[in-house]
Amino acid sequence: MGIPETRENNKSESEVEAQGDDLPVLTTTTERRLMAKVDWHVVPCLCVLYLLAFIDRVNISNAALLGLKEDLNIEKGMKYNTALTIFFVPYVVFEIPSNILLKKMKPHVWLSLCMFGFGLVMVCQGLVSNWGGLMTTRWFLGMFETGMFPGCFYLMGMWYKRSEAQKRFSFFFSSTTLAGAFGGLLAYGLGQMDGLRGYRGWRWVFIIEGVLTCVVAIVWFFLLPDFPEDVKWLNEEERAYLRAKLAKDTGKAAGHASLGIRDILEVFKDWKIFIGSFMYFGQIVTAYGELLGWVNG
Template identity: 35%
Template structure:
């Protein structure tokens, strides 16, 4: 009898084990199906909207350079110093608004805050087309900066609500590279819009602002109806897909295990400024911002200095930005695939270094123009790598939001320097002193990135030693990126003990 019971017990255990295996296989199959579909759904529904946001942000901020070539500076009787001041005025409120906006993003809701900012700055961009005085232009540039300030860090933070860390950079790259498209389209649009010169009494440069501003307003209004607040509010996802996204993000360490972990706290804001990686990247972001904005604002003037007509100049700016778009996306796919964000950034620094050397050392128009493909392409492919690096290596939510906003502020502080570096402190057409400065900045940026890589390598060795003697449950709550189970650096993953 006991032998028979034992046999039945054994069969029952085998049945339960078989059932458990079957259940696990079923769950694994379901996850495999979701893995193939859910990220594509997000890519199709989220990325186009986010990309258009950043494209319009970059277009409306940098079209002043195209307007300058189209006659803005002459019509408003501006000196080179006054032009630099108009650019600088944009950056001051831009920098001041980034941190408050990012901290409010989750409280107000990105589906409300981001479209509101977009619509209002579209109105301001349009108003730039009817200014008659230098003072009026300064007022418009101030409010443009105030409204646009929260966009870049807000978009990076917003994408981190939807994508795990290993998938984040290629998505950031899509919207970041839209700045390259904006640079290319800006030249094409300006060339087309210049044909409206004199219509309704407005000069060509005014129509650049009016046409681009009105489109921004229209898209801002539409985006209220298509931008979801979070994965849980995404109407295009099924219930199982929503659960899968949230559970994947929690397992990855991209979001906290509950709302409490990601709730606002001034203590978390302060902890951000105690992170060594934030201060190491502070140097990198400042140098990156100086180079990005120097080229973004002044490439029309640089190309015109090579001897091209205003109309030809607008068209010639398309090439370097088109190349930057391709390079940025290819580099980001490689960075996500091989987990090498720091090395991609070092590569971008080398491209810039070679490009600036070509611009300094040659007198050939073809070589000078060709150097812009390396400098514009190089510096643009570093931006998404740096943004993903920060988003992936700072946790929880408030710490990440603070770091992204703070480093974006640092980037735009570099932008302030750029407005003077090529605006009035260096003479056209060769901009020799500015080019030397940017070349030095590229080299120092590469060194600072290497130092950050070394710091992450040291930290990960320490964390590995701790994991060998400590289980995750023994750690204090709220450690975030300081946890021994949070792996920093190029190869970003969340390790369960």
């Protein structure tokens, strides 16, 4: 004897999951399709952004191989190493202020502005004539790039649950690997322009990559998504579902609560922050130390 078909028997997978999680029901799509749409609009934009930021940050090593140190007379002593190091001073100092500004402004405005800024600085770096000019451009490069890494992480946190974000973070980090592989090949090709219009090859590396970054920044101003409640490619049902899911996962952290000094100080009371920081410190020291040793070698 067959079982009568009722509405309870015919519930879609999305309805069952939504009711089990106490979330709004999706009737026009499934959660998998919704998250695929979010992935397509969010992850590639942030990966390209960080890819260009990382290329612009480390291309000085390729420029050094193309004659930068000789032309600026910084082969001896600590001048070259100091130019590498000074980048990280504003990079560290301005990270928290950058995210505060990100919350006050739209992400597509702030991140695109930072991106255009470090692209413009990169062009200027291709025009420097001495060590002082190199130090100045490296300082401003660090200042503009400081918002990229924490800003991208913050924006991802506004779209994904903590359990969902991990896989997206792995794709985001992979863009740095691609930058290392692609950046060297690009620098080699640009280095062949040595002598064109009186500029050395290493200058063209900075200029062309800087112009490319500025162009992408202008395009990204229109493509980079803000928060779920702001974008036009979500309907009201999808928007409500994402809001409810994030609120259930992170509570007030998923909202736009004001950020004050007390909130910042609370971060330093969490021991997990320090453990994660030391782990990342070990990873970055190894990566940058290997890069520096390769260039100096």
